[in-house]
Amino acid sequence: MFDSLKLTKIPEADESLRPAVKAFLAEQLAGLSAERRARSWMGHDPEFSRALAQKGWVGVTLPRDYGGAALGYFARFVIVEELLISGAPVAAHWISERQSGPLILHYGTEVQRQYYLPRICRGEAFFCIGMSEPDSGSDLASVKTRATRTDKGWTLNGAKLWSSYSTKATHMIALVRTSGAAGDRHEGLSQVIIDLKLPGVTTRPISDLSGDPHFSEVHFANVELGEDALVGKEGDGWNQVRAELAFERSGPERLYSSVVLFDLWLRYLRGAGINDDATAALVGSMTSRLAALRSLSISITGQLVRGERPETLAALLKDIGTEFEQAVPALVADHLASRPDEVADPDLLAALAYVAAMNPAFSLRGGTREILRGMIARGLGLR
Amino acid sequence: MDDMLENMAARLFADRSTPALIRAVEAGTGRDQFTGLWQEIVATGLCDSLVDEGKGGSGLGFAEILPVILLSGRFILPLALAETMVARALLADAGVSVPDGPIVLATAVSAGAADRIETGVIPLAATAGFALIDDGAGCDLFALNPADLIRAPGRGSLSAQVSVARSTSLARLPTPLVSLRVVAALLHAAKLSGAMKRLLAMTVDYGNTRVQFGRPIGKFQAIQHQLAVMAEQVSAAAIAVEAASPETGYLPDPLRVAVAKERTSSAAAIVGAIAHAVHGAMGISEEYDLQLFTRRLQDWRVADGSESYWSGLLGRAVLAEKSGSVIDFIRTRLAT
Known part of the structure; x- marks a missing residue:
């Protein structure tokens, strides 16, 4: 490794x-x-x-x-x-x-x-992702949305859930079953492109806990797809999704979801001249963690450039990266409230309120912590 | 560095820096053995790797010799080879003749009488022949006698404080551009990285072989997830050490060292704890080798400043900037 x-x-x-x-x-x-x-x-x-x-x-x-x-x-x-x-x-x-x-x-x-x-x-x-379903979250291979062969292409039935911004997207690439049953696991899955304006597609927005209607559920009722809706090989969907996830998991967005908050906090500390030893140690440890994570992310980017498929390392980076992202609002909130007689600037507090509320999402989207750690364990030779 | 040197060091350490030798050295009965090992190391020329070619060395950059330092951590070499490599380069650059024996790097503490120099706790001082001590204005080379050492507490510790009379200085060198604390912190960060990779491999291996409830414990998610966390910590620490290792020369950048030592020291606490958790009671028994590694992890974690010391140093530098994203700071000051 x-x-x-x-x-x-x-x-x-x-x-x-x-x-x-x-x-x-x-x-x-x-x-x-x-x-x-x-x-x-x-x-x-x-x-x-x-x-x-x-x-x-x-x-x-x-x-x-x-x-x-x-x-x-x-x-x-x-x-x-x-x-x-x-x-x-x-x-x-x-x-x-x-x-x-x-x-x-x-x-x-x-x-x-x-x-x-x-x-x-x-x-x-604008594309959105169609992976999760009402009964398929971490157990992605259990998807039930099905594309059935017709003489002109495919008929699609089922539903996708938690697709971010599908209400505003033009297309979805969905992982669907094209043969076999849910029990066949990784066999019989394929990826199809769906034009979200097609008849039979209905999209219902779902508000997240911050009030943003950012995700949604998408229903497919006898949606007629052309022959050319299939991306890649029929039945090879699982393998394709795995490759896709190596890209999805190793980028800087798995380290930087809280970086705007981090920077607003730094701006406040610098402006207010807060530089006692405890503050410096906290700023330093957060900077150090982030510096090492950035080096890891660049290293994995180098592997993608060389045409490798660093699935285990991408999972590893996402797990430790999101752990950092999630730690930032907790650490910043604790630091600010360790000085109860001072009121931080409103911009900082507004950013903190949003990130503190949304940060559980960081380790859910793109594969949960538990799934990623299982992948790392496999990479270590434990499964 | 070519692979030949790395392979040679790997063979030598695997053959000679064995758990049996380390136990003997820790028990105080292994002096002949480690003296012999030191002579073998000297014969390889490794000690002069960082010395200028014009001065009889190999003229390698720190990054080129890093694999050997990682190996010295991997095999918890009970001799200050990494420190000696840097010390010899400093002595050669100052035109001071090199003494025969391991040299540790140390920083003087302010306490004590004016005519003496005292240091904090230095790993491997117990098996060293000399100490190069930085007092902020310059560095002095001292020969170490048992009477100069205040051995650190803890069974089998090879760490000690040094207390020597200033008048016994063998040579005084000008202050290096980077303090010895910074250099020594990077060496300990690198040794931690090497040792932690070994601990991960040992712990994965144990997880795959120890059977409970009818199957290897590594098949249980609870164990798998702990090992995944261990791998994450080891990975982040490893790359931070690489990022701090200068391509040319042997004097690193203090802020990059701050990241390397903060990451490795923080990781050491987590990695040591998980290694022991997975190994169960076996891991804390004397005769099992795990404790040789995890005790050394504790020494190196606090050597030349723990994670909090280096966090403070780095944090003050970040706060001293008037503006800019933390990423701009990392990109321009901490990245290669």
Whole structure:
């Protein structure tokens, strides 16, 4: 496991993108409130996504022929890192950029690539994920939503749950059963692209505990899909999803969900001149944890660049990364309240309120802690 | 560093830095054995790895020799090889002739009489021949005699405080650009990383072989999840050590060392606890080797500043910046 974990440097060419991204974000986000920024990659704003797309920074890893920037994963790391520390509202294009686009590029037909990828890069096609179902959470292989063969393609029936922003997305890539029964586990699963405007698709928003209607349930009642809805090989869905999750789990968003809060806290401490020994030790230990996690994330990005599939390390990083993200609001709240005669600035308190409420989500989305630790144990040779 | 040197060190340590030797050294009966091992190490040329080529050394950078330091942790080598490599480079750079024997690196504490230098607790001082002591204005080289050592408490400890008369200094060197505490902290961080990787492997192995309730305990989720946490801690610590290791030269950046020592020292507490939890009563028995490693973990965790010391140092640097994201700080000050 450790042999593949090499200290890796972001190449100069990719690093050189940073100043332009920083400048663009400073201008675009000038009026965005701290509370909105604290939403990190749950902030949704299609206009922002399109503005980012116009700069060529959506779908950066996709080839130029499909409208991408033909840049590598390190360039994407730099752009994503800047988006996250600025608290940019990236949710509209996040899934398409991170996983749907690469999935279609890798497993899709030429027709699918020609159709979807330019739309993703222009910020016109916004994808959501269709994995969980009412009875399938961590036990993903038990999905029951089924696509049945017809002479023109497929008929889809079932329901997906907890899909983030599917009420505002244009498409979903769903993991569905195309043969066999739920008991067949990993066999007989496939991935299909669903146009969410098709007849028979109904989407109901679900508010999260912060009041944002960010996720939803999506029902499919005899939805007619064309032959070209299938992505990749029929029956190979489980394998494809696993590859997709290596991308989903190793990026900076698994470390930075609380970084806007961290920075607002630092700004407050610096401004108020709070620099006693206990504060310094706390700031230092949090910075140190984050520095090591960032090195891990860059190292795993290097493995993706080399075409490897670092599934175990991606799971490991997500588990320890989300542990850090979740610790931040608790540590900041404790620190602020350790000085009960001082009132922190309202921006900081607003960001804290949001992150403190939402932080349980950090270790649920993209695979729960328990599932990830099981994967790590398998990587260690215990299962 | 080429793999040849690393493979050679791995063979030597595996053959000679054995649990039996370590037990003998800890019991105070192994002097002949460790003296012999030291002579074998000297014969490999490893001690002069960081010394300039023009001065008879190999002229390697710290990062190139890191694998050997990790191995010295992996095999809990009871001799201050890593420290000697740095000390010899410092002595060579100052034009001071190198003494024959392991040299530990230490920092003077302010207490005590003006004519004496005293240090905090230094791991492996008990098997060292010399100490290079940084008093903030310069470094002095002292020969160590048993009477100069105040042995640390705890069974089998090879750590000691040093108390020597200033007048017995063999040579005085100018202050290095980076204090010896910083350098020694990185060495202990690296040894922790090497030892923790070994502990993870030992604990996984135990989980796969120890049978309870009719199956290997490693099949139980409760055990698997603890080992997963262990692997996470070991991974983050390992990469922090790499990030702090300078490519060229042997003097590291203090803030990167702060991350390396904070991460490894924090991890040591968690990793040691999980290793023992999984091993059960077997792990705390004298005759089982686990305790040799976990006791050393405790020594290195607190050597040259614990996680809180280095957190404070790093945190003050972060707070001293007028503005900017913590990520900008990490990117520009702590990353390679």
